[in-house]
Amino acid sequence: MNNGVSAVRMTGISKAFGGVRALEGVDFEVRPGEIHALLGGNGAGKSTILKILNGVHKPDRGNIEVAGRNLSAHTPEESRAAGIAMNYQEMSLVPTLTVAQNIFLTRESRNGMGLIDDGEAERKAAELFAMLEVSVDPRAIVGDIGAGQKQLTEIAKAISQDAKILVLDEPSTALAVSDVERLFAFLRKLKDKGVAIIYVSHRMDEIARISDRATILRDGRHVITAPISELPIDTMIEHIVGRRSMGLSDVLRGTASRGDVVLEVTKLSGTHKPRDVSFALHSGEVLGLAGLLGSGRSSLARVLAGIEPASSGTIRVHGSDASIRTPKQAIDAGLALVPEARATQGIIPAHSVSANMVMAVIGRLSRAGFMDAAAERKLTDDQIQRLAVKTASRDHAVSTLSGGNQQKVVIGKWLATDPDILILDEPTAGIDIGSKAEIIKLVRELAAAGKAIIMVSSELSELLTACDRILVMTEGRVHQDLPREAFDDPSLPATDLAHRLQAAEQRLQIEIQRALRLQETSDA
Structure with missing residues (x-):
């Protein structure tokens, strides 16, 4: 069916x-x-090249052909007209x-009077789900359905466009094992019809x-x-990791000096995730949470921080039961969360460095309803010095700082609450390698x-550099609780830090994939 012409x-x-530089001559x-x-670690450029193909981004250089026809306008409309449909990870x-209504948004059926025909849309949506052999109610409000059904809706939306090129970005993240099997069967049918499918996943067994x-x-x-026959899983991981971790190899972890247990979590579950998670955390210890997208890492962090409710289990802080149902209760118990979405959850970009730094302790710095300006200046200046924040002035807007320095401001804001337990969710996302190293040293x-x-x-290279112990998670559960040393290769010289870190990252990747296989086997 090729006829010598590439689909893309x-x-x-x-x-x-x-x-x-996100892409260079690809x-x-x-x-x-x-x-x-399409494979690669975070920041490898996968999402960028797919968004360029889909017309979301315009390339700085390079050429795109679809079925032999050159794409030059670089717009979503041009890509759709060329037969490209994409299911986004976000x-x-x-x-x-x-x-x-979501599946046919902007492509609504209309009745004889020119009005939108929701009944026809529901009928067509039901046909799509029947082809996928999955059960989703076309009339359900999207905000009321679960993550798996939302993912199936996204896939149906992409399929509904009768595309010649179908792009699926992490399509199985929220799907049950049975739904993944049905998705694979349907993709094979599309393949037999000549559809080109670009499949992005961190799940090597799926690939x-x-x-x-x-x-x-x-x-x-x-x-x-x-x-794929020439790329066994170990080889894939080796190519993905390469020498990516070398930039962190000079960050010395030092020997952990663990103190008393400060946090005990026993059979903790959320409304969806986590599931029956148990662990203990000591003072002076950095505990890493590793796993793929949807593994429950961030959900665990949000439950501990009181942002999402716990459905069962116990949390003990310094040996006493802690009732944590709100962020304030978490802060009062000595926990603080630096959230994943820095720009929307961590800072107010238009406000000053100082205003952002004191945001979490305004009550402590206020007197009779007025801010103690001297105390605000002192706290801000102390945090700027402590965290080495590069800013011309405490009064400059946070938006004028680099990504790494913005992240330091978010960390400083929560350190101002003097927490015993600091939870960092993707603390180095979107910042350069130099700033990443600074955050890990901090x-x-x-x-x-x-x-x-x-x-x-x-x-993974950041977890291996920063952490003393790593929990490997999948589907909301902890599958392994391993010391950092478990990932070292004893055959490599102790002085060869760069290659030791590279080898450790490959071992952690393999452990994550192994945990995923075990979970899928138990769910089947």
Whole structure:
């Protein structure tokens, strides 16, 4: 079905954002009637190249051909007209609309009077779900359905466009094992009809089962394209990791000096995730949470911080039961969460460094309803010095700072509450390697000063550099609780820090994939 013409041919694609190079001269080719896996670690450039293909971003350089026709306008409209449909990892559904209305949004059926025909949309949506052999109510309000059904709605939305090229970005994250099998069966049917499918997933077993070929990106560059038969899982991981972790190899972890247990979690569950999680955390210890997207890491952090409710289990702080149902109760118990979404949950960009730094302790710095300006200045200046925040003035807007320094402001805001337990959710997301190293050094310094720290990160090299112990999670459960040393390769010289970190990252990747296989087996 190929006829010598590629379904997609991207050549020399380069793209930078604010001076940060996301892609550099990348070639990517997909054939008609094949399922092509696109792999790489976080920041490898996968989402960027797919958004360029879908017209969301315009490349700085490079050429795109679809079925032999050049795409030059670089708009979503041009990509849709060329037969490209994409299921985004960040769900694009409107929560107040029904499932059917979301699937056909901007492409609504109309009756003889020209009015939107919701009944026809519901009928067509029901046909799509029947083809997928899954059960989703087309009339249900999207805000009322679970994560798995939302994911199926996203997939149905992409399929409904009768695309020649279907892009699926982490489509199985929220799906049950049975739904994944049905999705795979349907994708094979589309493949037999000549549809080109680009499949993005961190789940290596899925890639090995569903894909014909794979392309691996690393640090915005093309590494390899090969038949999946030539890429066993260990080889995939080796290509994905490469030398990515080298930039952190000079960050010395030092020896952990653990104190008393400050946090005990026993069979803790949330409304969806986590599930029956138990662990203990000591003062002076950095505990890492590792796992794929949807593994329950961030959900665990939010339950501990009182943002999401616990449905069962106990939390003990300094040996006493803690009732944590609100963020204030968490703060009062000595816990603080630095959230994942810095720009929307961590800072107010238009406000000053000082205003952001004191945001969590305004009550403590106020007298008779008025802010103690001298106390505000002192706290801000102390945190700027302590965290080495690079800013011309405490009065400058946080939006004028670099991403790394903005993150330091968020950390400083929560350190101002003087927590015993600091939870960091993706603390280095979206910042450069130099700033990442500074944040990790800061984490180690805080632990050395006696803080107990929980760190969530998708960057395994960062967990291995910062943490003393790592919990491997999948589907909301803890599958392994391992000391950092468990990932070291004893055959490598102790002085070869760079390659030891690289080898440790590969071992942690393999452990995550193994935990995922065990979970899927138990769910089947």
